[in-house]
Amino acid sequence: MKFxxxxxxxxxxxxxVKEHAILSNIxxxxxxxxxxxxxxxxxxxxxxLVRMLLGLEKPTNxxxxxxGKKLSHFKEWYKIGYVPxxxxxxxxxxxATVLDIVNMGRTSQRTxxxxxxxxxxxxxxxxxxxxxxxxxADKMVGTLSGxxxxxxxxxxxxxxxxxxxxxxxxxxxxxxxxQKKFYTLLRELNKKDGITIVFITHDIGVIADDIARLFTINxxxxxxxxxxxxxxxxxMSSLYGIDAHLLHNHxxxx
Amino acid sequence: MLEMFEYDFMQxxxxxxxxxxxxxxxxxxxxxxxxxxxxxxxxxxxxxxxVAVGIVAEFNPLWSAVLFALFAAWLIEYLRSxxxxxxxxxxxxxxxxxxxxxxxxxxxxxxxxxxxxxYLFGSILAVxxxxxxxxxxxxxxxxxxxxxxxxxxxxxxxxxxxAKTSGVKVDILNFLxxxxxxxxxxxxxxxxxxxxxxxxxxxxxxxALRFRVGFVKTVLISLAIALVxxxxxMTLSFHFSLPSGATIVLCVLFVxxxxxxINKR
Numbered sequence: 001m002k003f004x005x006x007x008x009x010x011x012x013x014x015x016x017v018k019e020h021a022i023l024s025n026i027x028x029x030x031x032x033x034x035x036x037x038x039x040x041x042x043x044x045x046x047x048x049l050v051r052m053l054l055g056l057e058k059p060t061n062x063x064x065x066x067x068g069k070k071l072s073h074f075k076e077w078y079k080i081g082y083v084p085x086x087x088x089x090x091x092x093x094x095x096a097t098v099l100d101i102v103n104m105g106r107t108s109q110r111t112x113x114x115x116x117x118x119x120x121x122x123x124x125x126x127x128x129x130x131x132x133x134x135x136x137a138d139k140m141v142g143t144l145s146g147x148x149x150x151x152x153x154x155x156x157x158x159x160x161x162x163x164x165x166x167x168x169x170x171x172x173x174x175x176x177x178x179q180k181k182f183y184t185l186l187r188e189l190n191k192k193d194g195i196t197i198v199f200i201t202h203d204i205g206v207i208a209d210d211i212a213r214l215f216t217i218n219x220x221x222x223x224x225x226x227x228x229x230x231x232x233x234x235x236m237s238s239l240y241g242i243d244a245h246l247l248h249n250h251x252x253x254x
Numbered sequence: 255m256l257e258m259f260e261y262d263f264m265q266x267x268x269x270x271x272x273x274x275x276x277x278x279x280x281x282x283x284x285x286x287x288x289x290x291x292x293x294x295x296x297x298x299x300x301x302x303x304x305v306a307v308g309i310v311a312e313f314n315p316l317w318s319a320v321l322f323a324l325f326a327a328w329l330i331e332y333l334r335s336x337x338x339x340x341x342x343x344x345x346x347x348x349x350x351x352x353x354x355x356x357x358x359x360x361x362x363x364x365x366x367x368x369x370x371x372x373y374l375f376g377s378i379l380a381v382x383x384x385x386x387x388x389x390x391x392x393x394x395x396x397x398x399x400x401x402x403x404x405x406x407x408x409x410x411x412x413x414x415x416x417a418k419t420s421g422v423k424v425d426i427l428n429f430l431x432x433x434x435x436x437x438x439x440x441x442x443x444x445x446x447x448x449x450x451x452x453x454x455x456x457x458x459x460x461x462a463l464r465f466r467v468g469f470v471k472t473v474l475i476s477l478a479i480a481l482v483x484x485x486x487x488m489t490l491s492f493h494f495s496l497p498s499g500a501t502i503v504l505c506v507l508f509v510x511x512x513x514x515x516i517n518k519r
Contacts, residue, residue, distance in 0.1 A: 056415055077419060077420055077421030078420065082419040084413070093463055094287065095287075095462075095469050095471075096412065097468040103405075104405075104409045104420075107406060107420065108417075140466055160420060
């Protein structure tokens with residue numbers, strides 16, 4: 001691997017609920033500027049893995065380190081941008097304009113008694129510009145389409161100036177045209193801004209050309225370091241639980 | 255109408271009422287957005303237990319109400335997080351437990367009298383100068399904390415897990431919010447009453463949410479509704495000799511119905 005210090009270093013991670021193993025002995029590393037897709041069947045443990053990376057679930061066994069530190073000692077959470085599964089399904093009565101939501105991205109970095117500084121406002125502005133939502137600033141989030149909400153949620157995550165974006169199937173409730181735009185945005189964030197992307201998705205075919213590595217999670221993990229070659233591997237077929245040929249629809253030529 | 259301000263007790267009642275309207279409506283916004291509306295009801299009953307202890311022990315019940323409500327708030331948060339119990343079940347258990355204990359204590363102490371009734375339904379006659387001092391001091395501290403951490407409370411209300419993964423200290427702030435709410439409720443039961451304070455906390459925010467505006471405007475509308483309701487409610491209470499808490503809550507309800515009619519979407 002060309003990078004030396006991983007952002008996430010996961011060792012022998014297991015998660016067991018009432019003697020039922022959700023995840024068994026997972027070890028993986030995520031390096032700066034990588035674009036990683038995480039796939040697997042529903043209930044296979046993808047979201048559980050992400051929740052343990054973020055400290056939202058405690059593993060039964062094993063350890064997660066962020067930037068070389070144990071989760072409990074890690075303080076620089078603004079470096080992590082997280083967009084959960086339900087992100088675009090915002091409660092329509094929640095009293096928030098687009099600007100209110102994106103401003104939240106700066107909340108954890110403010111000091112006591114301080115309001116948003118000039119530099120905070122610039123991060124918020126830049127994030128909104130990148131997501132092409134500046135004209136929506138005063139709109140209520142509840143009135144937006146699924147695709148617009150999705151961009152607002154990513155702008156909120158980008159406003160903290162993260163080094164890594166973790167996206168858990170954020171396409172729920174988003175139309176196909178918006179999804180395509182979204183994949184282009186992710187590619188640009190990774191290639192132009194060098195942001196590490198960890199993307200839980202079922203649409204592996206569409207982003208196969210963009211990703212550096214592929215994690216397939218179904219209780220155990222198989223790491224494909226060259227997804228273009230390994231998308232059709234038998235191991236992945238058995239892990240994913242369906243015929244791997246169905247997934248093999250990406251755009252490169254053989 | 256202004257002649258009511260010639261009475262000292264009305265001046266005190268209005269000062270207390272205005273402070274409570276400000277505190278209840280602002281804290282109520284966070285409570286409603288966190289889907290935690292029932293906590294007001296539970297903490298009010300815990301505060302009533304404190305009142306019962308205060309009456310029987312013969313010291314200012316406001317102090318013991320604050321202490322008991324605070325203890326109940328911490329117990330609720332602890333039970334919710336440590337035992338993964340359903341929030342509404344925890345609230346129901348503490349609500350009935352507190353009320354049962356309060357009734358037993360006042361019965362044993364032989365103090366089941368008008369004094370306790372005034373804490374159930376509120377009384378503008380009951381606000382003493384010492385109460386004003388306690389309400390002002392604790393109220394100022396509560397308002398300061400609410401405003402200081404308003405952005406964090408708002409973020410947590412929006413999405414607790416996203417706030418946590420952004421570095422917001424969610425666990426500590428959850429304890430802080432319920433503590434502030436407990437203090438506000440304990441301070442309010444003198445004027446609004448323990449059975450009715452939760453309405454002053456919840457209904458102005460629910461009415462304000464009907465206007466579908468951003469967070470700051472929602473808080474301001476909620477504040478305006480609470481202030482108008484307290485002012486009109488106390489005035490009606492004075493002129494028609496009605497219980498102040500019930501009159502205030504009916505005024506808030508009237509505004510809520512108006513907000514439904516104005517915003518039919």
